[in-house]
Amino acid sequence: MRKKFAVVAAVMSLSTAAACGSDGGTSSVNDHVIEIGAVLSLTGPFAAQGEAHLGSIKLGIDQVTKAGGITVNGQKYTFAVTTKDSASDPAKATAGVLGMIRDEGVKYLIGPADTPSVVAAESVVTKQDVLWLAGSTYISGRLEAKAGDPAFAKIFGTNPSAxxxxxxxxxxxxxxxxxxxxxxxxxxxxxxxxxxxxxxxxxxxxxxxxxxxxxxxxxxxxxxxxxxxxxxxxxxxxxxxxxxxxxxxxxxxxxxxxxxxxxxxxxxxxxxxxxxxxxxxxxxxxxxxxxxxRGLDPYTGNPDVTQLFQQYEQVNGKPPALDAQLYATEFTSSINALARAMEKAGTVDDPDAVAKALKTVSVNAGNGDVSFAQNGVLQAPIxxxxxxxxxxxxxxxxxxx
Missing domain, CATH: 3.40.50.2300 (Response regulator)
Structure with a gap:
């Protein structure tokens, strides 16, 4: 039995919009499935980054699945991802995010990752009842400045601040x-x-x-x-x-x-x-x-980091582009942390409860534990x-x- 919950990742680029779909990870036929929808830059000047972002999502899903999935109130859940190629024009980013929230009933949002689109999306997301994982150093700076503001309580930055x-x-x-x-x-x-x-x-x-x-x-x-x-x-x-x-x-x-x-x-x-x-x-x-x-690079000489990039290649069928390795783990640890937060909160559909739990869990990212501070900013090595x-x-x- 597959029960779907909308979780959308919006990572926009300057490319022309084109739709495509794919799944990440494997699951038991008896598991409920939490759908992650990913709107990514799969063509255009940011294609290498967008492809690596998608790869990082798939890697995170694979890790969660292989670790036994998500168990909430005795029910097993797994993540799956559906992708769509889109432009990262700030206006289109705002419209896309708003459409996902209002039309698709999204409760968990990942991205966008480019600063202009994040700036534009912020004004929309802060007025909605969603948990947002954003991939720009800009939003982490905003979280530091807005600590304690209820409008930012469910927003998380997956990079350290600028x-x-x-x-x-x-x-x-x-x-x-x-x-x-x-x-x-x-x-x-x-x-x-x-x-x-x-x-x-x-x-x-x-x-x-x-x-x-x-x-x-x-x-x-x-x-x-x-x-x-x-x-x-x-x-x-x-x-x-x-x-x-x-x-x-x-x-x-x-x-x-x-x-x-x-x-x-x-x-x-x-x-x-x-x-x-x-x-x-x-x-x-x-x-x-x-x-x-996040301090994750093959040249660190850390065997766990090397293994992480090997896992990326196994899950995605190829390694990340050499100039996109920065993005190949962008959302991996966040997806693992989101899974653990859902278990701790005892819910998969209450973003307020999951957000509170997300600020109390930590996961191993390959070079040590990473977590989100109370202001929502990722705490990780550089x-x-x-x-x-x-x-x-x-x-x-x-x-x-």
Whole structure:
């Protein structure tokens, strides 16, 4: 017997909407099924991230199922996922989220994960009776600012906040590059990104590093010749950039063509792929560093993390793209925690009770236990990884180090 409960994951992109469906995990025919609907960026510029997001959901479902599923009041439940490709235009994100809540009766919402869509969705979700797991550092910052506000009591951020991530990233980068004196910030334009640029600049300043320029670009840009020419005029020791893998790849490869107009680079939004192949299929000729928000990366050397990525490949039929490993575990631990919270709350359809329980459970994410604080922000390690001449290492870092 299959009893369905709507649980929707909304992760939007800039791609053209197209529908598709799939299931994750296996279940007994006697189990009730809690449906997870995933609206993901499966095409377009965020396709690699969207595919990895879906993979992380499937991995989480598989882990819950293999651990025995969810038992509430003597009844067994399992998760399943149905996917739909959608655009991450903020207006479409808002309409999609609202439609899922009102038309489908959704009580549990995962995503979106890109900041503009999360900003737009926030105004809708805070007025609805849903439990929301959002995948942007933006929402974690909002949760820190709105602690105690009832409208945010059922909202959870699956990443550490930007105020945590960016100082940790700068600290980690400077551990790899201790002689750094100058930096440049190359970041997408738009009001939603302005606070990130400010946080990065403050983090460098706190370490005595002079930010010589802050250069902005359109998120869909593939031509960085103008920015790189400016960088070449003062050749900073380090460049901090992001936030899509496509933009990072284009920026790095064009930097090589112009003779590497900086000493090293650190990125958010891409992982190992660019560092290994950004030089015309070969490793980049300069140190390349990237951020792993949950500290999960194969280069950590942790066998449990290695096994986690092997499980991802087994469940999804292929490994995540090298520049999308950051997203390959985005929702995995959250789905495990959601299952445990439902058991502790004794319900699968009361988001208030499940939200309260979710703030009291912890799960092993592969490199130790992770949990949600009382303000709803994920408590997890942050790693900064470096690729140099094709060899990688990772360090767990925290702000203030």
């Amino acid at each position: 105020a945590t991530v960016f100082p940790a990233a700068v600290n980690g980068a400077l551990q790899y590059q201790p002689g750094t004196k100058t930096a440049a910030i190359v970041w997408p334009s738009g009001a939603a990104s302005d606070p990130y640029v400010e946080l990065i600049e403050k983090a460098f300043a706190a370490k005595g590093v002079d930010v010589v320029d802050k250069l902005r670009f359109d998120i869909a840009s593939t031509d960085f010749s103008g920015i790189l020419t400016k960088l070449k005029s003062y050749k900073p020791d380090i460049v901090f950039t992001g936030t899509t893998s496509g933009a990072v790849q284009a920026f790095a490869s064009q930097a090589v063509q112009l003779g590497s107009p900086f000493g090293s680079m650190i990125v958010l939004g891409a992982t190992a792929g660019t560092g290994l192949t950004g030089n015309n299929g070969k490793p980049l000729p300069f140190p390349y560093m990237y951020i792993m928000n 790693a900064v990884c470096e690729l140099r001449d094709g060899d990688g290492t990772c360090k767990l870092v925290t702000p203030g180090q």
